[in-house]
Amino acid sequence: MDWLTGLMSYFKRIRDAVLNALSIQASQPEPEIDPMVKRALIVGLGNPGKKYENTRHNFGFWVVDELARRWGAESAKKERKAIIADATIRERRVLLAKPQTFMNLSGEAVRALMDFYKIDVQDLIVIHDDLDTPLGALRLRKTGGAGGQNGVRNIIQHTGTQDFHRVRCGIDRPPGRMQPSAYVLQPFHGDDIITARNIVDRAADAVETWLTDGIDIAMNRYNGTLDEIPR
Numbered sequence: 001m002d003w004l005t006g007l008m009s010y011f012k013r014i015r016d017a018v019l020n021a022l023s024i025q026a027s028q029p030e031p032e033i034d035p036m037v038k039r040a041l042i043v044g045l046g047n048p049g050k051k052y053e054n055t056r057h058n059f060g061f062w063v064v065d066e067l068a069r070r071w072g073a074e075s076a077k078k079e080r081k082a083i084i085a086d087a088t089i090r091e092r093r094v095l096l097a098k099p100q101t102f103m104n105l106s107g108e109a110v111r112a113l114m115d116f117y118k119i120d121v122q123d124l125i126v127i128h129d130d131l132d133t134p135l136g137a138l139r140l141r142k143t144g145g146a147g148g149q150n151g152v153r154n155i156i157q158h159t160g161t162q163d164f165h166r167v168r169c170g171i172d173r174p175p176g177r178m179q180p181s182a183y184v185l186q187p188f189h190g191d192d193i194i195t196a197r198n199i200v201d202r203a204a205d206a207v208e209t210w211l212t213d214g215i216d217i218a219m220n221r222y223n224g225t226l227d228e229i230p231r
Contacts, residue, residue: 039093041119042067042207043082043110045128045151047185048100057103057184059129059169059200060151064096066204080112092211095119099151106151107158114159125165125210127203128152131180133170136195136226138203140210140219141166148180165215167203195226202229 044060052058067073073085073096082097095117099109114124128149133139143163146153156162174183188196206222222229 038123039095039117039119040123040125040211041095041097041110041113041117043097043099043106043113043124043126043155045103045106045126045149046098047102048098052185054187055185056129056171056188059171059196059203060127061098062196062200063127063167063169063203063207064098066200067207068096070204080116081109082113084113089208090212094211103151105154107154107156110155111158121159121161121164124159125167125207126152126155127167127169127207129171129184130168131171131173131184133168133172134225135170135172135192136199137170137224138199138206138222138229139168139170140206140215140223141168142215142219165210167206167210169199169203198226202226202231 042064044062044064046052046058046061047055053061068076068085068087071087071089071094073087076083076085078084078100081101082099084098085096087094087096095113097109097113099106101108110124110126113119114121128151130139130147130149132147142165144166145162146156147168152166155164171184174180202222206218209221210218
């Protein structure tokens, strides 16, 4: 079972790498993030704390951590109810954010960040888990309702609009009579860990495409299952 242990530690290695970078930065004077620079806001939804870090509900956090690792994100700190980091990709400035309000109040952090950094709704993308999308599939959307996702519902409440882009990472429906609220707070098991790892990579690719080429091209390229999505 060594291979399974290695896969289960995949997200832990990403987290440890990010935390190590933050500990190095903590010993240095913290650079200011200029609120006047135009940015895109990339928000990954999840629940803070070690108890929840490997649960299905934290898909959004994992994707933001992967993006932070790829881009060498700087200036990570807690601000306006979120952990944020500044990054640049192909000359596009972005703010990565993981709300620390717990899932159901994610809109509080998103609204506060949008107001302070003067981010337009068309420059916001939200990454989250989705019960109505099969595990191993991505669904990028330009707009739409919450679809039962309480974090998205709260963002709609606080921003006053449904017209923001999102990346829905499929986790499938719970088995049998299990309640969705219990299912989303469980970790992946077995082969599902491999699938989740691959979807994190593809979701990060989709966000990069959204930044450089726009939502339509990102949707055309990445909507689908792992077998359909380009590597």
